Amino acid sequence: MIEQGQALPQATLSELTADGMVTHHSDSLFADKKVVLFAVPGAFTPTCSAAHLPGFVTLADKIKAKGVDIIACVSVNDAFVMKAWGEAHNASEIMMLGDGDASFTKALGLEMDTEGFGGIRSQRYAMIVDNGVVTTLLVEAPKTFEVSKAEVVLEKL
Structure with a gap:
């Protein structure tokens, strides 16, 4: 699993924008930027839709105010799916990224096999990335939602 102080791995993530499909390369997406990245096991799933994404939507301005x-x-x-989920939650301030083949998630070492739920998915986590390097990593224990909340990330900034 990736650790604090390590650079993010090379991978691609996709985003559907008003201008069409965009493929982001992790090295350029995170270069020279401070990024809060959070991951969920699945779009439109209960905890992800009721609490995880909405928390970041609510606190987006305060998080961005921290640089x-x-x-x-x-x-x-x-x-x-990510675009539709973002629209359903008015997540206009959140970049909604698809990792359709789980290559980014696997490169981070943060995958989990949910078997009956959907196969390989991401563990729930949040991280602060500064110029491509993980400075804070908050990984949830299975079936919990404590450390990767937007409020916790805001406190860590």
Whole structure:
């Protein structure tokens, strides 16, 4: 699993924007920026939809006021699902990134096999990334939602 002080791995993430599909390369997406990245096991799932994403939507202005350039949400879903989920939650300040084949999640070492739920998914986590390097990593224990909340991330900034 990636650790604090390590650079993010090379990977691609997809985003469906008003201009069409954009493929982001992790090295350029995180270069020279302070980014809050949080991951969820699945778009439109209960905790993710009721609490995790909405917390970042609510606190986006306060998080960005701490010098954060990008707040991004990643899930092992495709970019079409991520865009629809973001729109359903008025997440216009959040970059909604799809990791459809879980390559980014696996490169981080933060995948989990949910078997009956959907196969390989991401563990729930949040991280603060400064110029491509993880400065804070907050990984949830299975079936919990404590340390990766937007309020916790805001306190860490």
